[in-house]
Amino acid sequence: MKCAAAAVVLLSLLSVGRSAPLSDCDSLVKPITISSEDMLGKWLYIGGSSDLPGSRSLGRLLSSVWLNITATTQSNILNIVQTQRTYDTCSSLVYNVTFENSTLIIDHSFYLKEVYLPTDCSDCLAVHEEITSGKDTFISFLLFSRGKSVSAAAVEMFKRQAECLQMPSPIMIDPNYEICPDDILPSEGLSVLNNLLEMKMVHRVGRFLDSIFDMFMN
Numbered sequence: 001m002k003c004a005a006a007a008v009v010l011l012s013l014l015s016v017g018r019s020a021p022l023s024d025c026d027s028l029v030k031p032i033t034i035s036s037e038d039m040l041g042k043w044l045y046i047g048g049s050s051d052l053p054g055s056r057s058l059g060r061l062l063s064s065v066w067l068n069i070t071a072t073t074q075s076n077i078l079n080i081v082q083t084q085r086t087y088d089t090c091s092s093l094v095y096n097v098t099f100e101n102s103t104l105i106i107d108h109s110f111y112l113k114e115v116y117l118p119t120d121c122s123d124c125l126a127v128h129e130e131i132t133s134g135k136d137t138f139i140s141f142l143l144f145s146r147g148k149s150v151s152a153a154a155v156e157m158f159k160r161q162a163e164c165l166q167m168p169s170p171i172m173i174d175p176n177y178e179i180c181p182d183d184i185l186p187s188e189g190l191s192v193l194n195n196l197l198e199m200k201m202v203h204r205v206g207r208f209l210d211s212i213f214d215m216f217m218n
């Protein structure tokens with residue numbers, strides 16, 4: 001009898017625990033304060049979710065992405081070298097961003113704004129990114145880390161945040177990938193990205209690919 005009562009108490013505690021997360025969304029998606037010093041150095045992409053057309057299919061083809069963020073002579077400008085492997089091909093892009101008041105901005109022929117959300121993992125960066133290109137706005141939610149893998153708890157929290165943001169379920173990268181070397185000659189990045197954003201045809205093909213991938217992979 002005691003045992004059953006204990007089980008009921010336990011169950012009700014569990015269900016309280018389970019219903020609580022809905023109300024914790026406000027704190028989970030509230031941007032944090034972060035200095036440009038905290039942004040510097042190497043960041044490995046761990047996983048993410050995006051409504052950018054093609055990103056779900058591309059996300060499965062990308063086996064690794066890493067960033068090297070460095071300071072410039074201008075205190076509010078950071079330089080980013082982004083290196084990625086798609087299948088067996090490594091490529092690298094370099095671009096400058098404005099970083100002020102815990103917010104990263106690229107104001108090019110498209111507009112990109114990043115803020116950072118809380119994370120469970122001391123050496124992680126949870127990135128909420130909004131890209132506006134013409135009349136289109138896309139949202140991405142990305143997890144980066146100093147190390148190749150992060151704890152299950154940190155991934156859980158990241159997935160909860162994606163739920164709070166009503167984003168598609170994040171795709172996490174395979175932690176056994178080989179990362180690209182740091183000596184690839186980067187090309188100037190923003191025009192490449194803008195070309196992709198501007199190609200409306202790519203949007204349509206991207207959405208189509210995404211739906212195919214989701215159908216087979218989920």
Ligand SMILES: *[C@@H]1O[C@H](CO)[C@@H](O)[C@H](O)[C@H]1NC(C)=O
Nearest residue numbers: 072073074077079094095096
């Ligand atoms: C980035 O900004 C720095 C400092 O203003 C400048 O010297 C450099 O040429 C810029 N690089 C690119 C790729 O725009």
Ligand SMILES: *[C@@H]1O[C@H](CO)[C@@H](O)[C@H](O)[C@H]1NC(C)=O
Nearest residue numbers: 098099100101102103104105
């Ligand atoms: C950052 O904050 C300062 C002081 O509050 C403000 O003057 C400045 O415009 C802000 N910059 C951006 C990019 O929001």
Ligand SMILES: *[C@@H]1O[C@H](CO)[C@@H](O)[C@H](O)[C@H]1NC(C)=O
Nearest residue numbers: 041042068069070081182183
């Ligand atoms: C990041 O860039 C800086 C400046 O170019 C360089 O000194 C450093 O070695 C780079 N780090 C990695 C991991 O490539």
